[in-house]
């Protein structure tokens with residue numbers, strides 16, 4: 001697996017008001033410095049404002065989510081005017097989401113503005129016909145439609161990206177989703193990138209089967225996935241043991257979905273420590289007694305929260321050239337983590 005810094009900016013969709021464009025109902029914006037400053041170093045944005053796109057104009061009358069009762073299913077909503085319930089833009093917002101699907105096929109993540117009846121991803125306030133707020137279980141209608149169209153696409157809200165750990169998790173998911181399309185599915189009609197440098201020149205130009213590419217991908221991501229969920233990663237390994245019996249489309253969809261599901265749970269320090277110890281285990285035969293002790297102590301310091309993960313990764317990478325085994329060289333866990341790219345805090 002390629003472990004160098006990102007070769008290009010990754011296309012990511014974003015609510016247009018987060019870019020600082022004055023497209024909100026009141027003529028304002030909700031500029032996010034984290035998005036346009038920090039994350040723009042690695043993302044190429046595709047900004048969309050669904051409410052402007054369906055012709056509501058700026059400024060416009062506010063809208064909100066209407067439900068018949070508390071805890072109604074997430075799709076049992078309508079988006080209506082706050083002052084004029086006759087205004088119903090539910091259909092136009094859903095149709096607009098469907099219309100931008102071809103344009104969004106190339107994006108590898110989406111950042112939505114929170115608390116919006118169109119773009120909110122979590123906990124959008126819902127109202128009864130009498131105007132009383134009833135619960136906060138809504139999802140913006142545009143965001144919801146894109147969730148259905150792209151069930152594995154990494155998504156996050158603008159406000160949550162101010163939190164360094166949530167930002168790291170979103171970045172990890174976007175980088176992985178992007179790598180999946182480059183390495184497994186192929187991109188822009190190019191053959192999928194080769195992932196493992198196994199030194200076999202004779203095989204370098206051979207087209208590899210989908211199963212081979214999927215298993216290479218899983219292998220390279222194994223320790224990163226283990227750091228997020230040991231149980232689900234092992235279950236994925238068992239699923240892949242029968243890969244030859246699974247139709248290709250099903251295999252592609254299922255494995256991509258399982259990987260993105262595993263990564264959606266932030267990695268705990270305990271599980272990261274476990275993955276680092278596994279990595280160290282692959283190098284121990286090439287280390288002398290003093291080096292083994294140094295590595296072991298550093299991992300323990302990380303477990304106790306006294307050292308950042310990057311300190312352990314730096315030492316592991318220092319020892320890595322000693323191993324001739326492609327498995328450990330391929331591990332994405334050992335590649336530059338988002339904190340080392342300056343995109344979130346070290347922890």
Ligand code: SF4
Nearest residue numbers: 016017049113116119
């Ligand atoms: S939240 Fe969405 S619909 Fe509202 S202004 Fe921002 S981009 Fe437009």
